Amino acid sequence: MDDLRPRSWGEALAMRAAHPDALPVAGGTDLMPRMNLAGLRPTALLDLSRVPDLAGWEDRSAWLWIGAAMTYTAMLAELGEHAPALAAASRAVGSPQIRNRGTIGGNLGTASPAGDCHPVLLATRATIEVESPRGQRLIPAREFYLGPRRNALAPDELIRGLLVPKATGPQQFSKVGVRNAMVIAVSSFAVALHRDERRVGTGIGSAGPTPLVAGAAERYLNAELTAGDYWDRKRPLPGPITSRFAELVSAAAEPIDDLRATAGYRRHSLGVLASRALRWCWTDYLKGHR
Ligand SMILES: Cc1cc2nc3c(=O)[nH]c(=O)nc-3n(C[C@H](O)[C@H](O)[C@H](O)COP(=O)(O)OP(=O)(O)OC[C@H]3O[C@@H](n4cnc5c(N)ncnc54)[C@H](O)[C@@H]3O)c2cc1C
Incomplete structure (x- = not known):
């Protein structure tokens, strides 16, 4: 070789x-x-580790x-x-x-x-x-x-x-696995609040054939945040909005059963990750943290 x-x-x-x-x-x-x-x-191997x-x-x-x-x-x-x-x-x-x-x-x-x-x-x-x-x-x-x-x-x-x-607002990433370290994700989720553009971004891992965007969840939350003027008035997010966002994230997944988890568990865990990640991000946003 x-x-x-x-x-x-x-x-x-x-x-x-x-x-x-x-x-x-x-x-x-x-x-x-x-x-x-x-x-x-x-x-042959093309070793890129020495390229300045x-x-x-x-x-x-x-x-x-x-x-x-x-x-x-x-x-x-x-x-x-x-x-x-x-x-x-x-x-x-x-x-x-x-x-x-x-x-x-x-x-x-x-x-x-x-x-x-x-x-x-x-x-x-x-x-x-x-x-x-x-x-x-x-x-x-x-x-x-x-x-x-x-x-x-x-x-x-x-x-x-x-x-x-560059981040203009709070961001979160979290993952579920069978233990805390050295683990392939059973499901994972990222959310980014793009404060300057007044827009939310999402990403789902390990719950479909490719990493996925939760498009309907993004559209729903963007519409609610704009309609309720949440970005400017910096009000707490009502529970039903977070719950609906989490449901839509969960629904965007295309999971399968495999040796790491069932499809049902993947969907459920994604909903939990999405709800927590949004709550953490919004709390940081209200406090003025990036
Ligand atoms: C014990 C263990 C635990 C792990 N845990 C995790 C984990 O928790 N989360 C996770 O995401 N991954 C995990 N991984 C997988 C792996 O570490 C990551 O995917 C890592 O980012 C791979 O990077 P690398 O530089 O080692 O890739 P390499 O092994 O060097 O390459 C991986 C692939 O990418 C291609 N490639 C590399 N660089 C380039 C380039 N510049 N352009 C085009 N193609 C390129 C290679 O040809 C190859 O196909 C784990 C792996 C092991 C062995």
């Missing part, structure tokens, strides 16, 4: 084009178990640019102020060892419906920056997930980074 080690982004793209069968690898926390335990035998800048991030005015090879440990330490839900999702991933190696680009590359970053990227309306020798594409997260472990990347494209809008 060839081990390709580009030292620049341009070299990585050229190697990708010259070796179409090579599999990109960043932290290896998804890929290596597939090679060790599932018989995956690529002819890919592991960092940049402040771009209203946006954060996050390099594809940024690890969970780094996101947790550095992005809490401007991307609180992404930091919360990073904290929920695996163990310290996995968080030290695993990257956001690897989460997107695998595109597992259970990946912890995805609900946040949907709720915040992030954009994925991908590139090949043919040029660059910006793909909205809401168009990136095409099927179970299938994403919108063309075969010659690499993920360079992501653009995540």
Whole structure:
């Protein structure tokens, strides 16, 4: 097996084009178990972990640019102020060892419906920056997930980074699993209050063939918040609004029974997560916290 080690982004793209069968690898926390335990035998690996800048991030005015090879440990330490839900999702991933190696680009590359970053990227309306020798594409997260472990990347494209809008209001991410650490989500949920745009974003994980947006729940809550002038008058949210939002989130799921949980439990737990996340966010909003 060839081990390709580009030292620049341009070299990585050229190697990708010259070796179409090579599999990109960043932290290896998804890929290596597939090679060790599932018989995956690529002819070559394209190691992105030495490409400068890919592991960092940049402040771009209203946006954060996050390099594809940024690890969970780094996101947790550095992005809490401007991307609180992404930091919360990073904290929920695996163990310290996995968080030290695993990257956001690897989460997107695998595109597992259970990946912890995805609900946040949907709720915040992030954009994925991908590139090949043919040029660059910006793909909205809401168009990136095409099927179970299938994403919108063309075969010659690499993920360079992501653009995540800086938080303008409270955000939450939470997940249910069979224990608190080292656990694949049974269900997960993210919500972001986009205060400046007077809009709410949602993302559901591990309860469908892909990560999902709860579109009807977003539309319902946006309409209620506007009709009741809740954004400006900063009034507490009545219980029935939170309950209806949670019902609509639960209804947006497309879960199946599997060895981790039944479809019914997934729907139920999502409703609980959604109701709690909205209450926590709104309490923070009333207190003026971002
Ligand atoms: C014990 C254990 C616990 C885990 N717990 C969690 C968890 O709680 N939550 C969670 O979400 N995940 C979890 N994972 C899965 C994994 O750690 C994450 O998905 C992680 O983000 C993968 O990142 P990586 O850099 O290691 O990816 P890699 O294994 O290097 O790559 C994963 C896939 O992405 C592709 N890829 C990587 N980078 C790029 C790029 N820049 N462009 C194009 N394709 C690319 C690779 O070709 C491969 O197909 C766990 C894994 C293990 C082994």
